[in-house]
Amino acid sequence: MNSNLTRRSLMKGLTLGASGTLLGPVLAQLSAQAEGTVAAGKPKRFVFVIEGNGLNPMQIQPTTIPRAKHPYGQTNNETLEDLSLTGHELPEAIAPLKPLQDRLTIVQGLSGRICGGGHSNNFGALGCYSAKAGVAGETIDIALGRAVPGIFSQIGLGISDRPEHTVIYNTSACGPDQPAPTRCRPDLAYEEFFGGVAEGAAKEKFNQRGNLLDFMADDVRRVSQQLAGEEREKLGHYLNAFESLSQRQSRLNEISSTLRKHGPVVSDKFKSTDEADRLDAMFDIGAAALICGLTNVVTLASGCGDPYFSVRWKGLGVPLDKHSIGHGKGLDMRTAEQLTTTIRRYHMELIVRLTEKLKAVPEGDGTMLDNTVIVYLSDAAESHHSHCWDWPLLVIGDLGGRLKTRGRYLCLPRYAAKGHKTMSNFFLSLLDVAGAPRKSFGIADPALKDINPTGPIAELLA
């Protein structure tokens, strides 16, 4: 991407003209952002980077901060531990985040027992419920997307353990039994979002989707006209869906110059069979989607969900599947821990590259990165076979100063101790700063009713 191009110069090149009405809020928002007139309501962007197979709390624990551990490994603090990260050394697995240390907060001690644990908590990881019987409710990324909508309220990207998977449903959900997709083929994801400005097959596929949506809207309308009363109304929802999707397709066409200028550069990695390449391409698409204003919420799911987690990172020199690594198997004199560290470091590098792209785009009196928060966690909580006593995570960025996440180490009191918080409390904090506060999110852990951990985590809010 040409980092010399700024959003201000980009917007100057755009004319609202006759299509202004149709362009709607997105371009208006972009325009306002480009002019730096959104100080009162600075943009809010959320990125979730969620990796399969668990995140050992020690892999994000600064080497210079001792961790009080329970005999079984979980957090054992009786009280909140709140330290500055300044002067502390990041562990090897997340050392690539060093340039971002002043924007980073390491959070330990959150729990998510209600999710049930295992190889993956699937939708429950972002939804705070047990997904063992299916999708039980909305996930946080979708909830935030509804609070800060773009053309797409949320975009789910990722990889699975098999390159032939085009779309999987593993992490995000719009509501009960309404999973949201994780796109797993970068080339197809590119077609979907940027195909309108592409050439060749991608362009044709994009146009065919447009034709299909128009045809379906017409077809359903034709049938609907033969009905009356409640039955017509019933079919009306299906008709509205096609019309709305068709309109969204048109909106992509309308911002084609933006997409053309800021869309990702398609390369071999978009069709690569190598997982590292595909994930890299997905990070490119995610960054471009944010920069082009396609969405304000991106979920990047790397080998999440059962049975998609057993990825082989051949491109990183780790051809052993993650499931085996999770069971302690090593490779070529390298321990499972070392292999995990290699893979984790790669994710950190991709996060750093993403932040660099956002930092390169001026916004208001700062950059896009200033108004973005990135959350990194695992769908399997604290281990390969998780119990969700702990759910370690990283927060990068402070969302325009709304979060107190600049260079902190936060370890919450242990499970069931006074002041203990759950993932639900963390997500409530995000909803709070998104301007969509709620009293609860997901399903409360019944075993914590004595300490009743409701509401956002005050220590995280500015």
Add this chain to the structure above:
Amino acid sequence: MTKHSLLGVVAAIGLNAMSIAQAADAKTKIAVGIEFVRQHCVACHGEKKREADIRLDDLTGDVVLEGSRWSIVLQQVRDKAMPPEDSKQPTEAERKSFIEWGRSELARRPQSKPNSGNLVPHDLLFGTAVDANDNAKAPAARLWRLSPDAYLGWVEEVARGKAEGIVQPFTASPDRGIKDFAALARVDEPTTEILLRNADAIVQRQTAIEVIDGKKKTKNDTVREFTDILLADDPPTRAQLEKAIQKQFSIAIARQPDEGEVERLLALYERCAADGDRTGALKTMLGAVLLRSDAMFRFEMGSENGMLTPREAAAAVSSALMYRRERVIFEAAEKGQLKTRDDIAQHVRRIVDDPKIQKPRVLGFFREYFEYQIATEVFKDSPKDLWHRPDQAVRDTDRLVLHIVAEDKDVFRQLLTTRLAFANVKTSTNKQTRQEELQRSLVPNPHNEKGKAPPEELYGLAEWTDKQPFEQPENTRLGILMQPSWLVAWSENFNNDIVRRGRFIRERLLGGTVPDLPIGVAAMIPDDKHRTLRDRVASATHAEKCWRCHQHMDDLGLPFENFDHYGRLLKEDSVLDREATEKNVDKKGKPQGDVFRSVPLDTTGLIAGTGDAKLDGPIRDPRDLVQRIANSDRCRQVWIRHVFRYYFGRNETLADAQTLQNADRAYLDSNGSYKALLVSLLTSDSFLKRSATQ
């Protein structure tokens, strides 16, 4: 007065003015409704002359309190069943205005939901014999979206048995009870997104081609009419494309397209192929057929004679019992049969009687009616002394239900009172004899399950046996409501759920109604472990304002205190021993946990307010409760009302009285045959006839 307070007054005046205007508007509308009833109904349904025991002169227009009566009036007026033909008729404008008001007002209460079916009073459906010649107005034409399971069945049809990678797009009702109601099913935008992707995936499978040794070859399970086009070097002819469209219609919708449908799809192909991508154009055209509204919805519009069209009837019967199409009945429709009730009845009997035809919706009803399968969703800590496996408990209950249905004698009574049970069973095929054999399903691992009772102990078995079903010891468990799966399903995380168990009995067996929890009421049962749950619930619900609703539930749920929330039979209750707990400390004074003491078990309850003297009265224990219900005509009929709702996808109305009474009679005449009940329902006017919508 300050500027701010002045503004406050102005704002308040403004708000008041608005609310007064709104109230006036609402009052005017209510007056319209009441005036209509006064003019057209009260003469026969007044204080003194109460035709059909329905009084309407005292209606105030409060549809929340008077919902059941208003819904009856509205339905009768909408269907032009009332006023009677020999009475003065409202004008079309009056009728329309009344229906519009009633719909908008009644929409405030969830009467279209499955759990509000009991709003139609039981006595109006079963109280008086319906004249066999009474030509009740047929139910309105309707659309019924595929259920989640029916969608997967459809995918198996169109993808030739391979549904891998397809995502379930449809949402079942989150409410408890019967899930698939025609009025509730919608297809919204997120759902449509998934449908689009699924259609794409299905077409890819239908048209998959691989290159082997430089030659293009079709993969297994592709559709020849499609791949012939893709394998050819030349552009497809119109005839080839038409053939492909016809084939896709046949696969996806089980009918042939009309001329207009073919032309529009060909036009879509041409538009997509204009860029030169003929392969993409063909796939887009084929995908469009998979997304058609008549693929995703079942249309029940009816024919000129009021009966479902043959194809609609085939789909209705087939979908009632299974998730895939029943081939033979669709073939009959294609041949122009299924035009008469006898034609259709013949197929219904054939399908119901043939054990080789898989009918998953037979078990499906019992699962949604009893809801024991929810047991797997109730989060519980694993106890130290029990291997808690709700999944196995559900499988065992499934097996018991299927056993009772297969026996097909006195099914309702057996469901409630059988002493038979299956415990920790699975079936596997003996490789030598090729016979199916029962096996112990879960075998405890001596290390992991050390000290934990295996699942079969829940049923009173000291050792697992392959002689199943077996008879449980006397005075222990009877029927489905005492199966561990049901008890867990209707429990909370840490306790039994007395209130909801009682509500189940009240609504699904006694046919009563219970208002939903009022907004703003925080329903909390005190956590004083030194008292029994029975006492704690009473302390929370016996206040006058609570008891008004709880009197309909609590006493019916209390007999199940005979079991704990894991479904274990209890001989005594236990409460926290506060003194012993205080003393239970180690040498350093650190608490060592709660200590409980035994107290006598109280399993008594009460049936009251049913309007049936044979039913009402004190209850000794859960066995007494289910036996009394099993002997009740009313409870059997309430169960049949639920069978109706499940298979018809809607609540029963007054117009269905004859259908329900016939079904009850068919059941009794056949010594309690569920098959006979199904045949009666699926060949009734309510099932097979439709009238035009308003």
